[in-house]
Amino acid sequence: MFTFDRIAQDGRARAGIFHTPHGDIPTPIFAPVGTQATVKSLTPAQLHELGASLVLSNTYHLYLRPGADLVEEMGGVHEFMQWPNPMLTDSGGFQVFSLSDMRKIDEDGVTFKSHIDGSTHRFTPEKAIAIEEQLGADIIMAFDECAPPLDRAYNERALARTHAWAERCKKAQKRSDQALFGIVQGGIFADLREQSAQFISSLDFPGHAIGGLSVGESKEDMNQMIEVVDAVLPENKPRYLMGVGSPEDQVNGIRRGIDIFDCVLPTRLARHGSAMTRTGRINLMNATNAHDKRPIDETCNCYACQHFTRAYIRHLIIAKEMLASTLISIHNIATLLNLVRDARTAIQAGAYDQFADEFLANYNKLQ
């Protein structure tokens, strides 16, 4: 059911198809994030029109509100939010560990307080998998610990837990129609990353993720860690770089063998009036856009760019109109989806390095 067909390889970059019960995912792919079972400010119809494939939702958020029982009762997260295509849920680990002074870790799991009402809850590997099975996404993630990337001693302890928890997650899984991905951790320490990739690979998950990156370390460290892990993970299974999704990170990640990305950036930046393009970010609030009849990006084929001027979108931002978020989100997600589509085409043509070099040379040029 969860086979991964590699259809082209160019250097370390790969083009493939990951088959899921809710359809095929062409890789490399960018997954928009629907934290609370909605990709903020967009309808599923708008996401579909963008050509989105995989959509991510967050276990921590859905567990707290509206509750995994309710989502299950409503037929699972696909049916609940009306996204008929592939979905992925994280394990809640990243959110829980981000609560810092509102959580307590032990070898068995984590006790934490809700950011909504302060109520106390507990996640263990078994509990996280049970919730993800209630939610019913196609790809579910093991419960791991995301440690501060630069703290060696902490990463060693956390990695032992993450590995023990990965085994417990695998044993806890009951549903066979969900692909459980293992997660490689290890901060910015090459030996820990290598050790983690070897251990996680040995558990024979149908796919692998790299966690704990893009959380404060340098771009060089991130790219090096991806390379270390890429050299160890089996080629015949998809690799998912969790929480990473800026255009340059995608281009660099694909070059290092990554197949799947997700990130809240396109919708979060949209809510702050910031547009993502292949040459860099544009602050649409800027007065230079006040009389600008051009679309956000003249090279973009999205609904926002095919219809609306920068002047109009700037007006919407200043007037605090919701449509601003919707239009910029459409554009930003289109930018990332078009980027992975073009990367895939370049890989198939054996021209990925040239594509990546040209992209990076143009990126961050002045608008």
Place this chain on the structure above:
Amino acid sequence: MFTFDRIAQDGRARAGIFHTPHGDIPTPIFAPVGTQATVKSLTPAQLHELGASLVLSNTYHLYLRPGADLVEEMGGVHEFMQWPNPMLTDSGGFQVFSLSDMRKIDEDGVTFKSHIDGSTHRFTPEKAIAIEEQLGADIIMAFDECAPPLDRAYNERALARTHAWAERCKKAQKRSDQALFGIVQGGIFADLREQSAQFISSLDFPGHAIGGLSVGESKEDMNQMIEVVDAVLPENKPRYLMGVGSPEDQVNGIRRGIDIFDCVLPTRLARHGSAMTRTGRINLMNATNAHDKRPIDETCNCYACQHFTRAYIRHLIIAKEMLASTLISIHNIATLLNLVRDARTAIQAGAYDQFADEFLANYNKLQ
């Protein structure tokens, strides 16, 4: 250019087509309101999918932000907001008079302070028409004074001004591709309303509006005033009941000869989690909807009702997700547009009274 074809009459109710440079408006019609050149939380594509025809925008708001000069520079309000179908702008009078202690009226016009930054501005009949010509809607409204409905002495003075200003608006109009509608005022006083309808009719506008209703008077008073005015206004021109648009007001208005309605209610209620149906309003926040797998309205054909459960929409409201406003706005506008479409069909079938009686008998029934 602005001919009004009456295609059916049933009692006082009429079905027609009003021809404009941006297309035909089938009447009776409900116009969604795009105050700041956007119908809140919807894209034009979503409005189009709803079958919307006429869309209203507010002169006062566009004049202050982004400014009529900018809208004109961008090609007018149709082009600016990308609504290619018919549009209407009010004159700004209603908003200016609503500013109460921030405005001062004289015989020549009104001086007022911006609700945005407190800056001082002045509207006269000539200025209002000049702005509406810059905005470029198909239907533009005369600058009138909306008086407190129950104050006889005030209404007498205000009516004299409104009539003088109507003549000045007509003289001020330069563009021939916009239909300038005159506005009948007179509070809840039948003789003033009759006098106003006679005077405004005598100026030979291509259409007429009834202003100053649904502003605090009783439903009985409103319906009586519509009847008084309906008996005077010429049959061969469209009648627009300004700012009125609840389902029951539309059904009652159509019965009394009204062709055009507009109202912020569907989008405003949506932002408060309230859905409009043919049997009454539903507060979707209500806990009774928490596990409800039904759509908002099982009889509705809109995108929201064809896809999403009440349980999901309630979750979106509680989680403060923008999609809640979008989905409920889609549904509420669909309710009002389906209502006027069905009313039109009933008029054409000579069965409007039965349609209206049945509607009113079912309205406000428990959900």
